[in-house]
Each structure stands twice: as C-alpha cells, then as structure tokens.
Amino acid sequence: MTQADQAIQRHHHITLSVGTAQEDYDFHTKVLSLKSVKKTLIYDGGTPFYHLYYGNDLGEESTLITCFPVAHFGRKGQRGTGQIGSLALSVPASAIPFWEKRLADHGFAVRRSERFGEQVLAFAHPCGVEYELIGIADDARKPYSNGEVPAEFAIRGLHTIAVNVREMETSQEFMQTGWSGREVARDGKYMRYAFGEGGSGKFVDYALEPGLPQASWTYGEGTVHHCAFQVADRVVQDLVKARLEGMGLTDTSERKDRGYFESIYVRTPSGAMFEATVSKPEAFLIDEPYDKLGSELKIAPQFESQRASILQSLENLKY
Secondary structure, eight states: OOTTTTOOOEEEEEEEEESOHHHHHHIIIIISOOEEEEEEEOSSSSSOOEEEEEESTTOOTTSEEEEEEOGGGTOBOOOSBSEEEEEEEEEEGGGHHHHHHHHHHTTOOOEEEEETTEEEEEEEOTTSOEEEEEEESOOOOOOOOOSSSOGGGSOOEEEEEEEEESOSHHHHHIIIIISOOEEEEEETTEEEEESTTOOTTSEEEEEEOTTSOBOOOSSOBTEEEEEEEEOSSHHHHHHHHHHHHHTTOTTOOOOEEOSSEEEEEEEOTTSOEEEEEEEOTTGGGGSSOGGGTTSSEEOOGGGGGGHHHHHHHSOOOOO
C-alpha cells in the first residue's frame, strides 16, 4: 500500500451545530462528564461566536466533540440525508447499565438495541442531535474522569459516525478510493468502513435512508456540521487533497490553520462534510498550560483587535 492508501488514521473530532452554549456545556460536562479542553471562537466569517471543545484530559485525537452554539441565529437545522445523522461514543461494555440509568435519571429518553454485534444506547443531545453509547470490550484510550463518573465507566472517545445517504454507490467509491476505508461489515441498512486495522475510533458507517428529506448544510441548531479525521502530516494531507481533486472533487479546500490543528475540507459525494486534519505537536497546550486547560476564552489572532466588542456580544457562559 502507498502512503495515500493508508492516509486516514482514525477520527480526530466531530463538530456539531447546537443550541445555546450553556445547554451544550452542561450536557457535555455534567451529563456525559467530558472535560472542557478549549473555549474558543469560530475562525471563519466576520462575526465570531463560540467554538467549544470537549474530550479526555488532554483533548487527544478521536476523543473530541466540538460544538458551535448557534441559537442566536434562530435557525433550526434540517436533519436528513446528505448529512452525518448521528455520532457514537465508546464506553466499556460493562458500563452500559450505568449509563442507561444515568441518562434516564437526567431525564433523557434512552433506547437500547444492538448493531454490528455491539450494545447500543441511543439518546439525543438537548438540541436534537442523535447520540449513541456503544459498549466495547477493548478500547485502550484513556478516559477523563471527573469523579462523578468512575473512570472504569467513562467515555473513551468517538466510536463511529453514521452518514445518511439515499444510495451507497458513490460513497463506496469515495471511501475506498479517496478516504482510505475498506468495507468490513453490513447490518441491515448499515454499511461499515474501517481505517487500518479498524476498532473503536476507526469506523465510519453509512445508513441507507432514501425516505428522508435532504438535510441542510448551513449552521442550524440540531445538526452535525462535519467530521474530522487524523492524518500524519502535511505531506499526507496534500496527498489526500490531490487524490480527491483527481477524483473530480475539486471543491476540496485549501489548508486552513485552526490554531490547534490544520485542516482541509471536502463535501463528500454523500453530502456530508469530511475534514483531513494534521495535529500541531503542542495541540491544546499551545496557548494554555495544562492546569488552565479550557479555563479561559481564546480568540483567533484575526479577531483579537475586536476582543471587547466580541466578548460583549457572546452569551454569558457559566462554568
């Protein structure tokens, strides 16, 4: 295999468009007991708003959920095909009863099922984004524990995503030729792809959903915006970009500096947006020491001169 054939290593992060910052912060830190590893602002556009990051203790790749609170736009997103419909997080299989009770105690409707031979707990973010906890026997990623959720039950990181599509063929070509994936399983309407040797954090599922409406792609509350995948370095990232453009996917973006990593984006044939991401060596410690990680709002350099007016425009987030 060439370097490009194995370019995509695993998940890096997934990014959601959610409601208010406070609702999102409380859900991820108090209910799911993830760590707030960075509070910053979106880098794009002319009017910045919050971009919140949650993960394990250092916010390592594949443990990250990042969120754009967009309630101030007053626009609900349309969920449907052409979009990532849900995200699944890994927990130890022995933790499924704990989480089923914990979520119910916090007022969440929980549905228990099985898919690909894995135990599934399905529920929803308060804004409507569909979440799942998947019981896994052998996920070695180190979880964050705030003491309320014991480490032996805590969330390990992303397990997979489910992309809703009207038909599978164009996504099969994209995953195999452009995105280093190989088909490893099918279960009902689902087709699973793996990166490398596969395993939790190294899967993408496609769900055949021809009856759903076309999803929206702009910022809208209650939708998944994109999913990012880790690549080794800029050389590999450039190989991915060249391969995608060689397939005719010429809307692949230029490299964008996101402060803590560098990214290229592509609107995949399914409609879902994917990102190939190169982590910076310092990652989230680049602008905060470990003992202050996620404690202060960080503003991108291009917006620093507007700090006072930006801070005044933001929702007051209590943490």
